[in-house]
Amino acid sequence: MFSLDQYRAAHAAAVMFDRSSLGTIVLTGADRATFLHALLTNDIASLSAGKGAYAAYLTPQGRMISDMRVVETGTRMLLGVGRDDAGALADRLDKLIFSEDVQVKDASADLNVIGVHGPSAAETVQRAAGVPVADLAAEYDNVTSDSLTIVRDAALGLPGFDIHVAARDANALRARLLDAGVVDASGETYEVLRIEAGRPRFGVDMNADTIPLEAGIEDRAISFTKGCYVGQEVIVRVMHRGHGRVARRLVSIVLSGGPVPAHGDAIFAGERQVGAITSATASPKHGSPLALGYVQRDYAAPGTGLTVNGLQARVHEAVD
Template sequence: MIADLYVYELGDVVLLTVPRSVKDIVLAKLDQFVFSEDVQLGDVTDAFGAVTVVGPSAGDVCATVLGDGAERFRALATHGNRRGQFHGRPVIVLRVDDGGVPGFELLVETVLGVELRQQLRAAGATDVDERAAEALRIEGGVPRFGRDMFDDTIPLEAGIEGRAISMTKGCYVGQEVIVRVLHRGHGRLVKRLVGLALDTDGVPPSGTPVEHGGREVGRVTSSTWSPALGRGIALAYLHRDVVAPGTSVEVGGSKAEVVSLPFVGASG
């Protein structure tokens, strides 16, 4: 996979949200598949800014700032989208619940970003630093491209097949690999991304070996202290023989237990 991205159909345009580090690679790859189609590709990264609001009251806060009904935000399906207005200018609202709690990503023209943040604070939102946002992501069991997924990762290994792979449409780029794994290999993978509940207050850095029975069976990709669980947690790719929940392993010399993802489920 060259990226983990989301595709939003907005009527007159199709919007892709892509990790900034690979946006040029994705754009070039898409351009390779444009032949006689009436399609124009464009990079609007610098034209728009994104503000993400998460939490049980996220819909109410967004509704207050955008002057819309809160029920319309709550009714929006996960990864659904709608358009709104902020200071008379267009806003794209995306529903993003991947972190384990209700959330909305607001895309506005870059020049309105500061004002939007100020009004969100006035409506009751609180700024969250990168460390807290990362904890929320890992608690939700959400792998991040460039950290937990790379260009040699198969979506099935990362557990994102439910949202990243179509099992019904015709041929597409990468389909051959998926077919081989699911139909010829009966879904057996060498490794899978799992959660680890740590028995130590310390947080192992990315790349820390995971051992079972005296042999290395994988490595940590992301880790954090979980405020919700009151313990250290991590994401790691482990050999298929040790991915069952409840399996005991060692991480950096400390005990840990394999758990199902997400660590914390969605609420609200």
């Protein structure tokens, strides 16, 4: 359940989230970076120890199989993907290995992920985990110590970290975080913050029909200077022949009031349906419902007037 006290703590101090919806695939072996580099949209081969990237895995038609966070620790790569997709994705990657020195394992049951977000997140994590994190400046920067890998995370628009911890040690770490002053927060509070931050979630705001450019993730997820990857031809064609123009765009939409819309609710411009809602919440920041949804590109500019369930709405901004 959403809690306004938890929301306020996220903006004033630090909160802790159970990130059990995030699965972890572990890649080891000397060829792990070049193997992934040939498959994913971002530059993986250049990642050094302690660095990471956000990327998408596409079909040859440029549609999304998954998005993922790729974290290079120096001894292994951790892929952060949806928990429900981790097993099938690990199997799919494993079947693509031929002579490469790469081992793939779905480690979702072995590693728990705990998120800590808020202005005092760094201080709190360092006190509870005993690992310096102040130097993790860029998103996906990471540090590993014993059974912990701590990753800088900005998904909520706040200072934050995801801690990958051995399942056997997770409860003890949660207790230390609580002792350090963190507030235990719900998944519903996480979703409110995510939607306010305009971060799309695969399986909700993106799916197997989505081209990354439609979701606005290209600046974070796609390298336009790397070599070939699966689906590259489609992305390059849209960027160079279509000047990056896609038929629809994911935007955030502020409603004038009323109930929170549901996933799939239609978005209208006048009498014409121009899109559909993907995520929505009652937003403390805006004092009204806030939604993410796809609209036809001619209606994606900030300030564009729309209606949802008969209520006045406007485009707040494009999602990135």
